[in-house]
Amino acid sequence: MNSNFILISYIVSAILFILGIKRLGKVNTARQGNFLSAVGMLIAIIATLFKMDAIPLEWVIGGIALGTLIGAITAIRVAMTSMPEMVAIFNGFGGGASALVASAELFKYLNGKEVYLAELTKNNSDLTTTMITIVLSVIIGSLTFTGSFIAWGKLQGKISGQPITYPGQNIINLLILVGVIIAAYFFVMNPENMTAFYVIVGIGLLLGVLSVIPIGGADMPVVISLLNSYSGIAAAATGFVLGNQALIVSGALVGASGIFLTNIMCKGMNRSLANVLFSAFGKVDATKTSPKSAEEISIKEMSAENAAYTMQSAESVIIVPGYGMAVAQAQHEVRKLADELEKGGVNVKFAVHPVAGRMPGHMNVLLAEANISYDKLFDMDEINDDFAGTDVALIIGANDVVNPAARHDESSPIYGMPILNVDYAKTTFVLKRSMNPGFAGISNELFGYENNYMVFGDAKATVSQFVETLKEEA
Amino acid sequence: MEQLIGLIFIAVLATFAGAELIGKIPPQLHTPLMSGSNAISGITIVGALLAVGASGDDKLLAILGFCAIVFGTINVVGGYLVTDRMLKMFKKKGSK
Structure with a gap:
């Protein structure tokens, strides 16, 4: 086929890629953007098939079929x-x-x-x-x-x-x-x-x-x-x-x-x-670890039931999800919790740290999967001033992004990282499996704070216990 | 040389376009965006097709090209599907 025609097809593909990326940047058009970009890819591939002198069908069809099979199955599963x-x-x-x-x-x-x-x-x-x-x-x-x-x-x-x-x-x-x-x-x-x-x-x-x-x-x-x-x-x-x-x-x-x-x-x-x-960040160096190690912090524990009562009587609750929520697959339970609390007239918001989870936007994807409306999700900058006027900050499987050491402890490896100011809330609950340090391998001084209570256990089980308690009360 | 400069020219322009496209993106879309742009880098499948097409009787070339097609297709198909799965979830409550 005419090589000009192939070049024109490539131009069309490039335009579709650019429009696609652009639309991927807005929530309402993102899906359409991804589709446009996929169409661009299809056009580029078809145009290339015309460019080829000979098409060894067994290699081309076999390769595409095998790749599609592997890609599609893994992507769907x-x-x-x-x-x-x-x-x-x-x-x-x-x-x-x-x-x-x-x-x-x-x-x-x-x-x-x-x-x-x-x-x-x-x-x-x-x-x-x-x-x-x-x-x-x-x-x-x-x-x-x-x-x-x-x-x-x-x-x-x-x-x-x-x-x-x-x-x-x-x-x-x-x-x-x-x-x-x-x-x-x-x-x-x-x-x-x-x-x-x-x-x-x-x-x-x-x-x-x-x-x-x-x-x-x-x-x-x-x-x-x-x-x-x-x-x-x-x-x-x-x-x-x-x-x-x-x-x-x-x-x-x-x-x-x-x-x-x-x-x-x-x-x-x-x-x-x-x-x-x-910098080999997060390598726990004995000489550099913050003065208070996990053992030295004295923590207070609270049962899931009592924590649920506290939230029920609160006016506002901010939920801070982290990777722990993802691991425990607790996002659907978290949505039920938010629904129950809202039914009882509690104002519920979600605070999403830019690097919560394992990727920026990871938490947003998970919460969206659980059908939580994205207008309830707030970025760090939008919500950080709200913690001071909030009754309860509920931290589900997040650790380093709420560690106040980042603000003042120069020896901490995360010193200087912007964090969610959960400790300004009247009460904080930390849902955690055990006292192990977070993914970055450093202990969290928030756990020892006066207004913090630990609720130990699997995040999903704990949150569903919250939901049960709230339902019984209602 | 002329061809090289022409190609560098479009590479520079595309680089600026790519950089411009990113500045204005809300954080919740970063993961889908990364995944979606990752699918675009699977464009190398075009090169893989050309390699297989030019392989003639050479088995080694054909095998290299074949592997490249498989890899590229995994990147393209997997990338777009996974992105779509993520984006399907972004909708306002009640607009189902």
Whole structure:
């Protein structure tokens, strides 16, 4: 088919992607935006099929069918709580695909050099540029692939959520980086040097592992967002290899929007990206732990029944959900609780910290799943002044985002992170399984506060007990 | 060289577009947005199709391209479906 027609199709795809991302940014149009973007993808794929000289049906249909099957089944079956891991895995496959495509291009050159070179000349390109972009695509793509799987493992608890560090880590990483630059130099100078190429692939895969293991589980959302951006950059690099505009535009769009989103997430924690990536945050260092460890804090306990009575007689309750709520799958019970309280005339609001859960917006997704209207959900900035006039702050499985140490304790690893000011409420209830420290591995001084009561137990069981108690009373 | 500069040109423009699109997004949509843009990075499937198309009789090329198609399709199909699942849940109470 006419190559102009294919280019026009790519332009249409690019427009649909941009409109899609734009509409994804508003609640009312988000779903439509995602649909537009999917249509853009379909157009790009169909146009590409027309571009191909020959379509080996068994490979194309087989590949698409297998990929669709795996993608669709996992996407439909995954629990909403595991969403961040799922995004990481899909993303890893995208990065892997880019690395594979770039590698295939190298083999295509090695198989028929004259033909390949003639084609490059025809397209006003040259071999050095192509090889440099192949190297970039392979490194970033492989790094995204393994990094995403490590991030998945950390969130699933298959790999320790604690930062993994070892002596000389920075020097080793630096040496590896120097190694890949040397290998890349030899490869670009002589693309037939397969040893150099395999070293590049190996280092790319290794870099993904090494750069993610020293980062604590609590920071995985930032890592996933960054890896998402990388997979975009890998796609764009592959676009340069192939001279394909669709890949470049879409890859650059994702790469740039991903970096910006990552930055927004870092700001939510009042930290820089460099700090997240290199400081092995959350590694509990004996010399640095805050003076009061969990044992030294004296806590007060309250039964679920009594806590329910307190909320019933309150005028206003702010519910603060965290990852613990997600793990316990308590979101539906939480909605029932909110309904019961509202029936009794209590004003109920939800306070969502920007990094609550494992991803920004994670809590919003879960609460929306439980059919809680999003106009009851408030961002940190919107609601933080309201705590002072609130009777009860109910903290369900959140920990670090409500730790007042972030405000004043300079020795705390989370010092400086904006937090929800739950301790300004008249009473706080913390629903918790046990006294273990939070995901960042630090103890929470809120638990020892005068106006705080711990309600121990599984979050879902505790909340349904609240609901039972309220129903009996009503 | 000319082609390279032309490609860099569109890459720069797309980068700015991507950056502009993000500034104005409410936090509750960050997860769906990340997931949705992640699906777009599956565009690399276009490259995978081209690789398979150019493989001719070469089995190695065909296998590399095939794996890339599978990976890319997982990214695209999974990404869009999961995003849609999340977005389906965002609706005001009562507007069901």
